[in-house]
Amino acid sequence: MQWSILIKLFIANFKGKVTIKSNYKYLQYILKENLLSATRTGEWIDVGGFPLPLTGDEFTITHKGTTWLFKRVDNFITRIIAYAALIISFLTFLFK
Incomplete structure (x- = not known):
């Protein structure tokens, strides 16, 4: 799980x-898994x-992306x- 993918899906x-941007490292993975749609x-x-x-450079989240996120x-x-x-x-065991 990449945190940057999770952050993009949250947003x-x-x-x-x-x-x-088109040079984002995980863009092909996100599109292949159908998490976002252009x-x-x-x-x-x-x-x-x-x-x-x-x-363009704007994407919306799909149903599969929402399921994956949550x-x-x-x-x-x-x-x-x-x-x-x-x-x-x-801690309770130590300080008992």
Whole structure:
């Protein structure tokens, strides 16, 4: 799990969109896993006589991205609670 991917998904989830440059290290992974989808700029180009919509640097989160995000967050929160309980148990054992 990369923290930068998690941060991008958080921003996309709470703001509605996130700006990611084309040279971002994990962009291909994010698009391959369908976690984010590119928004269209409204401009078109002709490729072989057929119009093709252009996409910009802004992305919106998909349903799969939201599921992936909250699955990781739930796992992280569970681990924090478990470690806190372990530390509290150890401290009560030491100072009893």
